[in-house]
Amino acid sequence: xxxxxxxxxxxxxxLNLMPIMNLLCLLIPFLLLSAQFIQIGIVLVDTPRQSKSxxxxxxxxxxxxxxxxxxxxxxxxxxxxxxxxxxxxxxASNQVCIPVTHAGGKKVYNSSALRKFLYDKxxxxxxxxxxxxxSKDAPKAAGSFSDWGKVTIVPEDTILYETVIETLDAAxxxxxxxxxxxxxxxxxxxxxxxxxKPGDKEWQLEGNCMFPLVAVGRP
Amino acid sequence: xxxxxxxxxxxEDELPKxxxxxxxxxxxxxxxxxxxxxxLTIILIFLLKSYGSDPMQVPQKKxxxxxxxxxxxxxxxxxxxxxxxxxxxxxxxxxxxxVNNGSVxxxxxxxxxxxxxxxxxxxxxxxxxxxAKGAAAGEQAFQGDAFxxxxxxxxxxxxxxxxxxxxxAKYIRFSFAVVKTRGG
Numbered sequence: 590x591x592x593x594x595x596x597x598x599x600x601x602x603x604l605n606l607m608p609i610m611n612l613l614c615l616l617i618p619f620l621l622l623s624a625q626f627i628q629i630g631i632v633l634v635d636t637p638r639q640s641k642s643x644x645x646x647x648x649x650x651x652x653x654x655x656x657x658x659x660x661x662x663x664x665x666x667x668x669x670x671x672x673x674x675x676x677x678x679x680x681a682s683n684q685v686c687i688p689v690t691h692a693g694g695k696k697v698y699n700s701s702a703l704r705k706f707l708y709d710k711x712x713x714x715x716x717x718x719x720x721x722x723x724s725k726d727a728p729k730a731a732g733s734f735s736d737w738g739k740v741t742i743v744p745e746d747t748i749l750y751e752t753v754i755e756t757l758d759a760a761x762x763x764x765x766x767x768x769x770x771x772x773x774x775x776x777x778x779x780x781x782x783x784x785x786k787p788g789d790k791e792w793q794l795e796g797n798c799m800f801p802l803v804a805v806g807r808p
Numbered sequence: 809x810x811x812x813x814x815x816x817x818x819x820e821d822e823l824p825k826x827x828x829x830x831x832x833x834x835x836x837x838x839x840x841x842x843x844x845x846x847x848l849t850i851i852l853i854f855l856l857k858s859y860g861s862d863p864m865q866v867p868q869k870k871x872x873x874x875x876x877x878x879x880x881x882x883x884x885x886x887x888x889x890x891x892x893x894x895x896x897x898x899x900x901x902x903x904x905x906x907v908n909n910g911s912v913x914x915x916x917x918x919x920x921x922x923x924x925x926x927x928x929x930x931x932x933x934x935x936x937x938x939x940a941k942g943a944a945a946g947e948q949a950f951q952g953d954a955f956x957x958x959x960x961x962x963x964x965x966x967x968x969x970x971x972x973x974x975x976x977a978k979y980i981r982f983s984f985a986v987v988k989t990r991g992g
Contacts, residue, residue, distance in 0.1 A: 606841055613848040620855035629866050630880045631955070631983035636975050660964075746965035750958050751876040753967070754986060758878050783882040790951055796881075805982075806968060 632757050633783050633792060635804045654734040656711060656800065658703070660744040660756055664688040665703050667710075675710055698752050700759040704799075707740075708764050712799050716771065721794060721801075740800040743807055753805065760800045767797075864889050866957045866985050876960045878986035887953035888933055888979065890926075892970060894959050899929045910963045921972045930954075930977035952978055957985035 655670020664685035667675035674680035687706060690697045719737035740760050744753050763771070763779045781798035785791070794801060864884060866875055873893035891898040897905045897912070905916050905925050917923055934950065941949050954974045958967050971982060 606845055610841060610845065610848070613845075613852060617848065617851055617855065620852070624855050624858045626858065627868065628988040629864075629875070629884060630878060630986050630988040631882050631884045632878055632880050632986055633882065634982045634984060636971060636980060636982075744964040744968075746963060746968070748964045749960065750962045750964060750967055751960040753964055754876040754878055754984060757984075758880065762879065780881050782880075785885050787885070806971065 631783070632754060632761075633801075633803070634757065635802070636806055652734060653736045654711070654715075654739075655736065655741075656707075656739070657741045657743060658756060658760065659685075660698070660742065660748045660752060661685055662689075662745060662747070665698065665706075665756070667703075667706065669711075675706075698755060700755040701764070703756065704759040704762070704764050705766075707760060707799060708767060712763070712767075713770065721798060738798065738800055739802040739804070741804045741806075744805070757803055757805075760803060761798060763797055763799050864955060866891070868987075869893070873957065873959045874961075875957055875985050875987050877989050879989050880986055881988070881990065882983075884955060884983065884985070885953070887951070887955050887983075888930065889955040889957065890970060890974070892956065892958035892962055892966060894961070897923070897926060897970065899926065900933065902929070904929050907962075907966065910961070910966055912966065912969070917969060921969055922976055923969055923973045926970065926973045927977050930974060930979060934978060950978070952980045953983065954979040954981070955983050955985060 653670055655668075657668045657670075659666040659668065665687040666680075666685040667687075669675060674686070676686040679686055687699055687702050690699055715734070715737070718733045721738045742753065742756055742760070744756075762781050765779065768779060778796060780796045781801050782795045783792045783801070784795055785793065864886060866873075866889075868874055872895065873891060889900060893907065894910070895907055896903050897907060905912055905923060912923055914920075916925060938947055938950055956967065956970065958970075974980075974982070
């Protein structure tokens with residue numbers, strides 16, 4: 590009887606949420622102030638010196654492409670180790686390969702034209718003989734380059750940092766038409782991603798890349 | 809007889825009816841804050857996630873440090889971070905040298921390429937990193953990665969000077985900070 594009476598007298602009080610509410614109201618403004626709503630990514634680059642020392646380890650009999658993009662005041666100039674300028678006709682008249690355009694009184698570097706130029710002139714004719722995936726010891730196909738996937742970008746001193754980043758993007762990824770023209774596009778995406786696991790020393794490449802291994806600066 | 813009332817009188821008659829119950833007191837009808845709690849908890853989780861996802865933070869400040877946009881999908885890893893804004897060069901949150909009109913003063917770069925105070929700071933960080941891992945193993949494990957966050961309008965010459973200084977301090981691989989324009 591006594592037990593039954595006690596159960597009747599018990600009243601459940603509502604949970605007091607006020608202290609938690611106070612805590613949340615303090616935490617949210619603090620986190621809102623320190624939160625980053627933009628996503629920061631990275632573009633990997635090497636110095637020409639580092640890139641050169643890695644090249645020396647490879648087969649010295651193999652030919653090298655020596656692709657170089659010079660960012661000049663009047664546009665992009667593309668050269669190779671073997672044949673000099675990649676656009677000999679324009680070079681003969683002292684013109685760069687891809688000239689700058691002007692929009693709203695501002696100089697605009699045509700990075701999409703550069704991407705297409707690199708794809709048409711260097712990537713498409715040679716990609717079948719070259720691969721970024723093949724192991725170092727695997728025999729190379731005839732016509733392959735020892736420095737496939739590598740490019741040196743040489744900006745002039747006054748070029749803005751933003752233009753250099755646009756150039757890096759243009760060299761790294763394939764243009765949209767590659768999706769239809771290249772049969773073995775992995776995963777159907779044109780993204781080229783560098784990944785590194787914690788503790789690993791080397792970065793790994795994933796996806797479909799054009800010339801992702803960039804050295805910036807004068808060789 | 810018809811009782812004619814003015815508009816004001818009619819409003820006065822109605823007013824006491826509206827406030828019949830009297831003012832609200834906590835005892836009458838307790839405030840339900842459970843739904844508010846749910847909303848705040850969701851916001852808190854979202855903010856905590858966006859706060860802790862990247863190993864390093866790049867503060868975006870207008871007219872000071874605006875990182876360029878890129879369609880890269882690569883994510884950053886933790887390494888020594890160098891910020892080149894329009895007014896200063898900062899290494900790991902510590903101001904190293906001032907920048908004026910996109911260049912450092914000639915007294916800071918005796919040979920025209922190496923920024924002396926930046927090299928000293930990087931040497932110190934490298935030494936600490938090696939000592940933390942043990943002298944012999946630390947030298948082997950040292951990766952030499954540097955993360956550079958520079959403003960869009962900084963001329964290449966200054967970025968190149970920073971890179972050359974890094975190379976002399978044995979930081980040989982660089983990742984440039986960019987704002988991602990596509991997810992991944």
